[in-house]
């Protein structure tokens with residue numbers, strides 16, 4: 001059997017593993033196991049599940065390593081499984097629920113149709129993602145939490161590796177609930193921030209920034225980046241924004257940022273810049289989701305980002321590789 005066959009069967013098995021994790025996340029299994037092992041019948045009763053079915057999911061989950069057998073008919077959470085609890089920092093439960101949500105699942109399952117005619121099967125069935133999130137508060141909250149969780153590894157790198165000297169004011173353009181901006185402000189005590197996003201998320205952002213003790217250093221502004229962005233800041237962070245849009249829309253957003261920024265200002269683009277080789281890369285995985293969910297959304301190479309910058313009178317100045325396949329691309333006004 002060629003070596004690649006193992007990888008291919010592994011990719012197929014990943015579907016079963018994800019479905020088992022999704023079931024655990026939906027049923028809150030890890031939360032029920034937080035205080036110690038439980039007999040499967042008792043666990044099923046607490047989760048509102050069918051015990052024989054849950055037992056099979058737990059057997060698969062033990063193979064993944066998130067639970068382990070405890071006694072004749074019970075299971076206990078492992079250290080890895082703790083990340084599935086709702087109440088731990090960096091909990092992955094909401095990310096799993098978001099990616100397993102009906103429309104996201106549909107998008108990936110219907111990728112062949114998307115590729116056949118080049119238009120997103122997700123958009124055809126469910127419309128634009130951000131309109132869907134605005135109309136469906138629970139899904140919107142899950143998505144925003146997922147964004148905050150997935151940003152943890154590259155936000156740490158951004159703070160440690162980027163030199164924010166000279167940036168007294170920073171606008172986080174489409175910053176979601178303000179997770180990246182909050183971390184940057186905590187690390188740069190003299191900096192002021194503006195969190196800018198659609199009004200579907202700004203009330204929550206205001207609440208969370210206040211909880212972080214940042215209300216006096218951070219303004220929250222609702223708006224549409226295709227119309228304008230808040231003017232007069234030293235730097236504009238766009239984290240995983242342009243990858244949702246085709247080149248024409250991406251340049252429109254960048255031009256609005258270019259128009260708004262202070263003389264000598266900079267654009268900090270956080271994206272997964274694709275390498276020019278055949279190696280696996282987190283950005284290539286993410287690109288499948290962009291292809292599936294958006295009409296025109298895509299991951300780009302640093303040369304492609306440089307070209308977008310050029311069309312908005314900006315110039316790529318520096319690229320810093322961060323964790324989890326993310327890159328920071330800094331641009332300055334031409």
Ligand SMILES: C[S@@+](CC[C@H](N)C(=O)[O-])C[C@H]1O[C@@H](n2cnc3c(N)ncnc32)[C@H](O)[C@@H]1O
Pocket residue numbers: 130147148151173174175176177180196197198201223224225226238239240241
């Ligand atoms: C992929 S999320 C990125 C969130 C955050 N920057 C991060 O990296 O975690 C995209 C964000 O763009 C916002 N957004 C979408 N369309 C927008 C628009 N027309 N104007 C302003 N924000 C928009 C969404 O509400 C969402 O918070």
